[in-house]
Amino acid sequence: MRNQAPVLAPLFRSEAQALLLSELLLTAEELSMTDLAERAGLPYPTVHREVGRLLEAGLLVDRRVGRTRLIRGNEQSPLLAPTREILLTVTGPVVLIREALAGIGGVENAFLFGSFAARAKGEPGPPPNDIDLMVIGSLDVQAVYRVCREVSDSVGRIVNPTIMSPEEAEEQTGFLEEVRANPVIEIYGGGPDARATDAGAAEGG
Template identity: 85%
Template sequence: MRSQAPVLAPLFRSEAQALLLSELLLPGEELSMTELAERVGLPYPTVHREVARLLDAGLLVDRRVGRTRLVKGNDQSPLLAPTREILLTVTGPVVLLREALEEVDGIERAFLFGSFAARAKGEPGPPPNDIDLMVIGTPDALAVYRVCREVSDSVGRIVNPTIMSPEEAEEQTGFLEEVRASPVIKIYGGGPDGPAADPGTAEGS
């Protein structure tokens, strides 16, 4: 059964397609099929099907090194630049924040919540104006704010960080209860209740 197009990115046929393109086009990396499947959290057969469609469309190119198949964006495709611009807005926050926050010491968990996460997880509603980021740990707050400013400039939406210590994140406040009950997107280390509670990325096919 064909999955529905993602609410944030209705121009893409599925969430799987948007995720794969984000991992390949935004950092501009060349990845093996296995690496790509691990990064997007999708089964290998799903990745294989989506990559085959994108190769047929000319948006990706592949090559073999021994028995390893490597794929990347096709620099000769006129669709590459506009596709990348769309991805920066709709899925770029996840990829860019993950890459940048890995360089900030003291972060135990980081995830998106609020309207952006809800739309990305398929909940209907108005387009999000900004992006809510929760950071749990003991990082340098200025480093987190700097990352958020840089990503905001890249994706065209303001990233609003909330920084909490692990102890504060365990409190039973109305705000935290609402966050725990709402869709989230893992960025680093897990969701609001820790790694085991994070729902991961839904499969598309």
Template identity: 60%
Template sequence: MRTEAPLLAPIFRSDGQARLLSTLLLTGDELSITDLAIRAGLAYPTAHREVARLLEAGILSERQVGRTRLICANHESPLVRPLREILMVATGPVVILAEEFAHIDRIESAFLYGSFAARMLGDAGPAPHDIDVMVIGEPDVDAVYEACTRAEAAVRRPVNPTILTPEEFAASSGFLDDVRSGPAVAVIGELPWR
């Protein structure tokens, strides 16, 4: 099934293509197509077709290790660097924040909410000015803010963290009810109310 072009970067042919490219170009990882499909949230056949297109265009490269094809960015391509810059701004927050938060203990889950999450999920509206991220757990607060500052520099938008314990997040309030009923994109773990 073909998806629409992503609202945050409509220059890509589909949201799936943007997620696949983000997974490879923003992390620098070398992945099998199976692992790439899982990380990008795509069905294997979709990932396989996109990889074939991007290999043919010279944007990705591959190498064989035993029976496994490993796929990565083709750093010889003049398109990789500008694509990486576009992806960093458009889809980078999820990838960058996931990497940053992975090194912080006691984060149970983290997710984007608000206008940036809405655009990522295809909800129409103006371009977001900032990125709202909710962190659930009892992490070192300074470490979370430092991670968000590094992500902010990379994605060129303010990153606004809200840190709550699971008990605080479970409480009823107008703000939290809006967050739970609004668009959200998981960064670490599952969305805590779904």
């Protein structure tokens, strides 16, 4: 799917391009190629190829610090602001939620599910009106709701959180079975099957 134009953002040539630009333009960070590949979850050769295209287009700039090549958005490009606005709507939730949840203790797993995740993974259908977020852990519930309100304001779609304890997330309910059977976008700690995998590994050990 990474080589196809994303359903949520057909203006971008590929999902990889949208992911890379999201990491660079929505966080305003300066990242090395290796860090960028890790953050976007992409193979290094793909990152190298896509960054090269975006540098040629003038949307990104780079500089050398020793042997490290650092990449960032080109603030002088007239395309930067409109591209950032598009990214906030289509891929911004993943980047912004991950960054915000990093400041909340007790989060074990977090992922997007529902129609937004399905469209992002290439499944056809109507544009999503909102974003479904699952957060699992022993955590400050109000902090999660605050993060969702802030991200909602930024991306122009309501982020609906479902918050579960680790014990609740391991139950075999119809709702959880449906979540596990459909596409998700991992944000932190793996998707809905991560807990089952961890539990099986622990029993095997």
